[in-house]
Amino acid sequence: MPVAKSAMPGGVPDAVIRSASLLALLLIWQLVALRVNDPLLPSPTAVLASLFHHLTAGELLHHLGVTLLRVAASFVIAMVVGVAVGVWMGRSKLANNLFDSLLVLMLNLPALVAAILCFIWIGLNETAAVIAVAINKIPTVITNIREGARALDQQLLQVGEVYRVPRITVLRRIVLPQLYPYIMASARSGLALIWKIVLVIELLGRSDGIGFQLGSFFQFFDLTSILAYTAAFAAVVFVIEALLLRPLDRKLNGWRA
Amino acid sequence: MSRLDVAIRAKRHAGAPADTLGELQFSAESGDFLAIVGPSGAGKTTLxxxxxGLDPAFDGxxxxxxxxxxxxxxxxxxxLPWLDVADNLRLVQPDLPDALIDAGLAKVGLPGTAHQLPLRLSGGMQxxxxxxxxxxxxxxxxxxxEPFISLDAPTADSLYDVLAALRADVMPTTLLVTHDLREALALADRVLFVSKSPARVILDHRVALPKPRHRDDDAVSQAHHELMSRHPELLGGLAAACPKPEAV
Structure with missing residues (x-):
């Protein structure tokens, strides 16, 4: 019977289920805001209107762009350095012994301390900001990738050795495919961590970007604008996840299906 | 194309209490098919x-x-499970044209599988x-x-044929290690028996049976039976004295 079939969970598209919790949250928020009627709890519709205002009349796009560039730069640096050092530490006992204590120290270094040190030592500039963010992310990438490098299949590496496959091909064809799940996990958690830290660092030492704007709105208790900026950024993160990370994951891990 | 001379005096793995390989000397003429038979754990893979050339740390x-x-x-x-069959082949021989890959796959009885992922193939096909x-x-x-270990007899036999067909073109000097005497007798021109670890050659046996042979051929069974009754100690791994050349 078609009616009973469409009512079953299997018949509902994934996208609907994925967005159901989000819609429920918005609905509850809207009802509570209407009931409380206080400027310190703006309703979703008010936030949406503010978002529209900032998009058209304000500088949201500029600040969003600046922040995204910082996120992208820090992300690329953290992933490249983290993967390289992680593979090295996973494959070489000497490297692991050399850097392990340093890694533990870096893992536990508070983001704020890294940011302050960078701004003081490097200066209140873009380089310092990007490095400060990358420093916070690199140790977690290293830890992840090191696990992956330790779990590499020796038997497959031996195939490369026996047939004298060039090092670069071994890396590309044998090593990296085994690291993809670890790299993807690092990329996902990395993006989330990095954009949180970028905002703190913009608040601390930059005069543009979303973090800087949030700081200004905070001084005026402009909660509506704060939430509008947050919503804009959250939307971008959703788009990156849906259009970039998930398809990439499917492509790289397709052979498992 | 290439003669093989092996003269190993000893091989001990780092940290191991005893030698894995003992005094081990043999040669193979170019194009020979040599089988080395010994009990499991005799150090055949080490050899x-x-x-x-994967393990330079040995004496000899x-x-x-x-x-x-x-x-x-x-x-x-x-x-490599993430590469299709063609890319797996190109891993060892880059720039291999599609035509050669297809011809090779047809030759081993797998026509049209160039773009299959290995996990889609059966164990015998892989x-x-x-x-x-x-x-x-x-x-x-x-x-x-031991590339044919743990296969059922018909699958193993069909792989022997594939191996023979491939060898006919290139004729490499071939060294098979196995603990399966029947397999050695079905494939090789000469069988070297080695002792338990530390491995030494204890018998050098020439196989002069017509080819192609298969596991359950009468001639193979008979040779197997003769060897086992004449040298009951062979696969018990008990080291006999010196290698004695022998003909059937």
């Missing part, structure tokens, strides 16, 4: 790794050098690809580390 000398083209077939097919991979580099020396 192959030394000959392949082998003639295969860094520039010998060595084909190696492992116990498991060891194909072993065919692994055999083909070893031959695509036109090996001077072919090392086989």
């Amino acid at each position: 192959l790794k030394i000959i392949a 000398a082998v003639s295969a050098g860094r520039d010998t083209r060595v084909g190696f077939v492992f116990q498991e097919p060891r194909l 072993r065919r690809v692994a055999l083909l991979r070893a031959f695509l580099i036109k090996p001077e020396l072919l090392l086989l580390d």
Whole structure:
């Protein structure tokens, strides 16, 4: 019977289920805001209107762009350095012994301390900001990738050795495919961590970007604008996840299906 | 194309209490098919790794050098699961044209599988690809580390035929290690028996039966039976005195 079939969970598209919790949250928020009627709890519709205002009349796009560039730069640096050092530490006992204590120290270094040190030592500039963010992310990438490098299949590496496959091909064809799940996990958690830290660092030492704007709105208790900026950024993160990370994951891990 | 001389005095793994390989000397003429038979754990894989140049830490000398083209077939097919069959073959021989890949696959009885992922193939089919991979580099020396173990008899027999067909084109000097005497008798021109670890050659036996042979051929069974009754100690791994050459 078609009616009973469409009512079953299997018949509902994934996208609907994925967005159901989000819609429920918005609905509850809207009802509570209407009931409380206080400027310190703006309703979703008010936030949406503010978002529209900032998009058209304000500088949201500029600040969003600046922040995204910082996120992208820090992300690329953290992933490249983290993967390289992680593979090295996973494959070489000497490297692991050399850097392990340093890694533990870096893992536990508070983001704020890294940011302050960078701004003081490097200066209140873009380089310092990007490095400060990358420093916070690199140790977690290293830890992840090191696990992956330790779990590499020796038997497959031996195939490369026996047939004298060039090092670069071994890396590309044998090593990296085994690291993809670890790299993807690092990329996902990395993006989330990095954009949180970028905002703190913009608040601390930059005069543009979303973090800087949030700081200004905070001084005026402009909660509506704060939430509008947050919503804009959250939307971008959703788009990156849906259009970039998930398809990439499917492509790289397709052979498992 | 390439004669093989092996003269190992001893091989001990780092930290091991005893030698894995003892005094081990033999030669194979170019194009010979030699089988090395010994009990499990006799150090046969260690021997192959030394000959392949993967393990330089031993006392002695082998003639295969860094520039010998060595084909190696492992116990498991060891194909990269994320690359299709064609890319697995190109891993060892880049720039291989599609036509050659298709011809090779047809030759091993797998026509039209170039773009299949290895996990979609059966174990026997994956072993065919692994055999083909070893031959695509036109090996001077072919090392086989029990590649037909744990297969049922018909599958093993069909892989023997594939191996013979591939060998006919390239004729590499071939060294098979196995603990399966029937397999050795079905494939090789000469069988060397080695003792339990530390491995030494305890019998050098020439197999003068017509080819092609299969596991359950009468001639193979008879040779197997004769060897076992004449040298009951062989596969018990008890070290006899010196290698004695012998003919059937």
